Amino acid sequence: MMKAYSYSFVKNNKTKLFLLALSIAVYFALVVSAITLHKSIPQIATMPFKGIGVQTVVQKNGKIPERMMGTIFPHSNAPISSEEADKLKSLEFVQGYDEGLFLWHFDNAYFKSAIGIEPESGIFAEILKKNILHGEFDLANKNVLITDDFSRKRGISLSDEIPISGVRHKVTGILKSSLTGNIIPADIYMNMRNAVEIAKNSEEMKKIYRFPDGNFSNVVILRIDPLWKGDKEKAIKAIGKDLIVFSERSFTGKVAEQLSLISGTGRTIFAVIGIALIAAFCLMVISGVKSREKEIALLRMLGWRIKDIKRHFIAESFILLSVSVASGNMLAIAALKILSLQTVSMELPWDISAKPHFLPEENSIERIVQAAIPVHYDWLTFASMSIAFLLLFLAINYMLFYRLKNIKPFEYGR
Amino acid sequence: MSLITAKNIQKDYKTGEVIVKALKGLSFEIKPASFVSFVGPSGSGKTTLLNLIGCLDKPTGGKLTVADTDVLHLDRRQGALFRGRNIGFIFQDFNLIPVLTVYENIEYPLLMVQSVPAAERKKRVSTVLSSVGMTDQKDKYPDQISGGQKQRVAVARALVTNPKLVLADEPTANLDHKTAYMVIELMKKMRNEFKTTFIFSTHDQKIVGEAEIIYTLEDGELTGRQIKGGEKHA
Numbered sequence: 185m186m187k188a189y190s191y192s193f194v195k196n197n198k199t200k201l202f203l204l205a206l207s208i209a210v211y212f213a214l215v216v217s218a219i220t221l222h223k224s225i226p227q228i229a230t231m232p233f234k235g236i237g238v239q240t241v242v243q244k245n246g247k248i249p250e251r252m253m254g255t256i257f258p259h260s261n262a263p264i265s266s267e268e269a270d271k272l273k274s275l276e277f278v279q280g281y282d283e284g285l286f287l288w289h290f291d292n293a294y295f296k297s298a299i300g301i302e303p304e305s306g307i308f309a310e311i312l313k314k315n316i317l318h319g320e321f322d323l324a325n326k327n328v329l330i331t332d333d334f335s336r337k338r339g340i341s342l343s344d345e346i347p348i349s350g351v352r353h354k355v356t357g358i359l360k361s362s363l364t365g366n367i368i369p370a371d372i373y374m375n376m377r378n379a380v381e382i383a384k385n386s387e388e389m390k391k392i393y394r395f396p397d398g399n400f401s402n403v404v405i406l407r408i409d410p411l412w413k414g415d416k417e418k419a420i421k422a423i424g425k426d427l428i429v430f431s432e433r434s435f436t437g438k439v440a441e442q443l444s445l446i447s448g449t450g451r452t453i454f455a456v457i458g459i460a461l462i463a464a465f466c467l468m469v470i471s472g473v474k475s476r477e478k479e480i481a482l483l484r485m486l487g488w489r490i491k492d493i494k495r496h497f498i499a500e501s502f503i504l505l506s507v508s509v510a511s512g513n514m515l516a517i518a519a520l521k522i523l524s525l526q527t528v529s530m531e532l533p534w535d536i537s538a539k540p541h542f543l544p545e546e547n548s549i550e551r552i553v554q555a556a557i558p559v560h561y562d563w564l565t566f567a568s569m570s571i572a573f574l575l576l577f578l579a580i581n582y583m584l585f586y587r588l589k590n591i592k593p594f595e596y597g598r
Numbered sequence: 599m600s601l602i603t604a605k606n607i608q609k610d611y612k613t614g615e616v617i618v619k620a621l622k623g624l625s626f627e628i629k630p631a632s633f634v635s636f637v638g639p640s641g642s643g644k645t646t647l648l649n650l651i652g653c654l655d656k657p658t659g660g661k662l663t664v665a666d667t668d669v670l671h672l673d674r675r676q677g678a679l680f681r682g683r684n685i686g687f688i689f690q691d692f693n694l695i696p697v698l699t700v701y702e703n704i705e706y707p708l709l710m711v712q713s714v715p716a717a718e719r720k721k722r723v724s725t726v727l728s729s730v731g732m733t734d735q736k737d738k739y740p741d742q743i744s745g746g747q748k749q750r751v752a753v754a755r756a757l758v759t760n761p762k763l764v765l766a767d768e769p770t771a772n773l774d775h776k777t778a779y780m781v782i783e784l785m786k787k788m789r790n791e792f793k794t795t796f797i798f799s800t801h802d803q804k805i806v807g808e809a810e811i812i813y814t815l816e817d818g819e820l821t822g823r824q825i826k827g828g829e830k831h832a
Contacts, residue, residue, distance in 0.1 A: 188702050195697075478693075486681065486710070487679060487710070488678065593681075596648050596767035596799075
């Protein structure tokens with residue numbers, strides 16, 4: 185029968201209660217969506233590396249050559265010493281390792297970018313082998329692979345020869361373009377020994393670097409243990425002060441900016457809305473008690489105790505909140521579904537998109553990476569926020585019951 | 599054995615610096631199944647006395663026993679429980695809950711205070727509804743019935759918990775004479791049927807005569823006691 189009493193109260197206040205329930209539901213959905221988005225930022229930030237299949241790229245700040253002539257390294261691709269390379273390889277969170285030697289070549293014909301890799305094994309070799317369009321994976325001696333874009337742009341076909349540093353290199357295979365997701369993209373792929381020889385013969389590079397004996401690299405790619413919790417950037421930079429690290433952290437800030445729901449401004453807006461909602465809820469509870477003051481006084485006269493009244497009002501609030509939170513859950517699921525259709529943009533830093541920005545005709549590489557928002561329905565988030573909302577609003581409800589103590593039992597003559 | 603025993607009941611109210619003596623040492627006894635009226639002009643202390651008997655207030659002095667319980671020493675929680683089990687209340691302006699039907703208005707004391715199971719509740723509500731002649735109106739809301747009908751519902755509500763005592767402060771003040779007599783006759787009938795003591799206050803001389811025992815109050819003092827058909831005592 186008290187259900188009838190509560191039901192009648194709801195009937196008489198249905199608009200106010202509906203608006204309150206809807207507000208709580210919408211706010212709940214926003215909070216859950218924001219938390220889910222926040223959790224997905226690290227994953228979104230790793231998207232640019234997806235194409236290359238690694239999580240971290242390490243390069244080294246170096247010097248700018250006097251002239252852009254012949255073969256040079258980009259200034260963010262200084263030689264990495266073998267000691268540094270060994271240390272990088274043996275970091276505890278490194279699960280996969282490969283290195284390359286990245287070159288720019290300027291001559292009277294046209295600009296070329298090339299990368300020397302270990303052809304026998306390694307992450308680079310893995311990628312190239314999977315992406316041969318024509319020809320074969322053959323990097324023996326002076327053999328090279330070129331990208332499809334480069335082939336069409338320069339009119340180069342299989343078995344043609346490309347001059348680099350005065351040496352003719354035979355094209356044995358044509359690759360898909362953008363196969364590393366535009367990270368460390370090169371037009372030409374050769375074996376490491378060949379690239380080192382070209383680099384060591386570079387007049388401009390000899391002026392600014394002392395090359396070690398044997399092979400060396402200027403770009404290292406790492407596959408990282410996803411469960412490792414430490415600060416990997418710090419661990420890498422501890423190996424060499426000039427080392428530059430590119431990882432998901434390089435993009436996290438930009439991603440967070442775009443997901444403004446969870447940026448600094450977004451948080452402020454959330455806080456303001458949350459306070460307004462709590463205030464509205466308090467007013468609703470107070471007015472609900474006030475409008476039934478006479479009835480409460482009568483009920484107390486008839487024997488209802490304060491704790492019975494509190495229990496009744498808590499039950500009413502619990503039902504309202506449960507409906508709100510349940511609706512909020514459904515709204516959150518719908519909102520996340522819509523969000524999963526959106527994309528965020530990440531601009532690759534010049535240093536790892538590695539085409540010279542001063543040659544606009546060469547910079548046809550798209551440096552903007554679009555990534556869909558990977559939304560996961562984290563049931564732990566849903567459950568914990570549902571419980572938190574229920575407890576918070578019930579606690580507020582309970583605190584406002586001080587008013588009930590002031591409602592004395594109805595007396596004759598009052 | 600008395601249902602109510604009052605010995606030298608006093609009640610003072612403090613209004614600022616002024617102390618108002620609302621009751622000045624009342625002593626009386628009321629037996630079970632009595633039909634009693636307290637009469638007197640406004641300000642004589644009738645309402646104050648009913649509030650004390652109903653455990654809604656506590657005397658400043660004296661001793662008051664209701665249904666073998668010294669009500670002076672009941673705390674708030676005990677008072678609420680005692681009222682719920684032993685006392686029914688009828689009001690001048692009915693005080694029915696507007697959002698509940700006639701049936702629900704009568705039922706709710708059983709639900710809230712006594713936690714009576716559903717089948718038993720139905721039986722008791724149906725019984726009192728029938729006794730007060732409101733069975734046909736059970737699904738109507740208070741704003742759909744007349745004043746006399748509302749008071750009948752109030753009588754039923756007061757009786758549904760099988761109280762030992764029903765208190766009524768000016769129960770006929772908002773009714774015309776014909777309806778007022780009908781309500782008083784109904785209360786008498788209920789007294790006969792349920793053996794419940796009825797105590798009502800009134801200043802309507804025409805209604806007073808319907809009581810079997812009449813206590814007269816003036817200025818906080820008992821000035822007379824009359825048994826219907828018997829002598830008047832000071």
